[in-house]
Amino acid sequence: MNGTVVLGLGNLVHSDDGVGVHAIRAMELDPRVPAGVSLVDGGTQGLSLLPHLSGAERLIVIDAVDTGEKPGTVMRFEGKALRGIPGKASVHQLGFADLMIASELIGGMPPEMIVIGVQPESTEWGVDLTPAVQAALQPMVKVVLQQLEIWQECSV
């Protein structure tokens, strides 16, 4: 499944903030991930991630998304909802939304893009996920795998 990127974002030393990276690590060992899918541990990087996105046809981003829901709630954003994810609120020098626009400015976003988010409980210093988010890890991975399957069927 070339041209498909799964990008996990987050800071591993800030407990639930690192959930995207935890998900990537789980998927790296998962035989259900179709061959050719590129799994990227994006950490908290900004523009350095552009080379990983360039040329991608399909992109799934996994990240902690704070919407005030119950901790561990898994959410999915696509289409217009993605535009609502703000860049300025991020404490990074350039947020995820900035990365998306930068990507568009220099030649295009992946035509298909989905964000799978989970509501964090804690983003304090620590290397472990909270139980609620730990419990959401496999359901998140499952959602990602289902999406990959849908794309795979469409591309055949």
Added chain:
Amino acid sequence: MARMVVDPVSRIEGHLRIEANLEGGKLTDAWSSGTMFRGIEMILKGRDPREAWIWAQRICGVCTMVHAIASVRAVEDALQIEVPENARIIRNLIAGAQMLHDHVVHFYHLHALDWVDVASALKADPVKTSQIAQSISNAEKSSATYFRGIQKRVQGVVDSGQLSLFASGYWGHPAYVLPPEVNLLAVAHYLEALEWQKDFIRIHAVLGGKNPHPQSFLVGGMATAMDPNEPAATITPERIDFIRDLVRGAKKFVEDYYIPDVMAVAPYYKDWFGRGEGLGNFLCYGDYSSGNQNDPKTFLFPRGIVMGRDISKVLPVDPSKITESVAHSWYDYSGGDTNGLHPSVGETNPKYSGPKAPFEHLDVDKKYSWLKAPRYDGKPMEVGPLARMVVGYAAGSPKIRASVNAALKALNAGPSVLFSTLGRIAARALESNIMAAEMEGWVDQLGSNLAHGKVAIFNPVRWEPDSWPASAHGYGWHEAPRGALGHWIEIGNKKIVNYQAVVPTTWNAGPRDAQGLKGAYDASLLNTPVADPKRPLEIMRTIHSFDPCLACAVHVIDAQGREYTIPRIS
């Protein structure tokens, strides 16, 4: 007198708050506060020292490589391990690439919007921009058609309402003085820089294993095998050619875009050669050795200290004179807060005593920051590109002297203009040029070593913990893009007993110490004029000139209060 608050300072890494007093249109005092706690030291205690770098690289959201380097050097120092020449060269290349990438991204994508008005660029005459471009640079992309195309692309983004990338500028502020044509030039190169950095950073994928988080560091060397007999050999003649092409491209980018753009914008903002002076004390650990990685005599950027802007002499750096004060920081020292502690015996006991959010002002007479206040011999110091250029200039480094003198000549100015907001910006561009030239030499050396069968890259002599002493202390220093970075480690019973990182932004952005001395940020803001307190562009200019990195990077996307429905998945 009015108290101003800028919180958060945007387009930086991490959370920074500035409180400042404004009197008669000028700042009379300032207090910087890091409003997030960094607790990596607590996470590292009890771990295997050989894996410290894997965690340390997550200290910061952006500069992963620099913490990995400082960390392995600290352990190598503690265990007295020499690394092979190839490992030293590859580390230099990784760190040099990080520096070039950071500086270009800082100038074009984080700092330029303090000087360049994107809205004005849309009104420019592309023909005139083309004439300006061709008069200052050999860049190939310089036709009126090209600049017209750029205007169209930017207009497209503006029309789509997705201004996020440009949203933190204060468009229309009277302190923007560039003509529309120069604004268009800068906006065009903003996009060129985006494109360039995307390709250039592939160097890290080759040398670091997996950008953005390197996998290839090792205590004792690097894991990037060079021996062609090894199946996993990653340093091959083809890859060396690939890296050489990227490094040459970087040099061309710096020469054709970065330096000419700085020199084109600076004359319009000459006032800023006299603002933002700061402390006048500069500390450079020095780095980028051409011999033993810890031998200052072979450093590209010399080790030293310049005090009170006196470039007639360079003082030596005594590692034992570094301390951190928590008199105004939200920490407790077990022996009380009056005296600073050396990082080798440093403590990280967080104790927040500030006001509960939401609050109006911090009580700056008490504790008010999550940053500690590093001091050298009790004195606050500025670190970073300007410190490197000032110390190197004072130390008589021929490469630094030539580069600085050429810039001063073009600006028709003396060395005193370096001590300023624009001086920091120029220093960053100049050292990028020096670094790009140096990197090609390192690539050639690596290629020559490979061709001659000199492929050692890892020194295994102290890999096994059984070979370690029962207890050991060490420190690892690195000149990171933002300045002097140090990691201190204490190893006991094969585990990490204590770990402290003193990072560049802590030197520059730290709060007052027990004596009430200001850090570099606070000193640099004094006397800065502020035209419109609601849009403190002038504060941004000076603070951004340090390239702040508050090094803590919690990443949660905050979607609260946004108007869209959340499709739930159960």
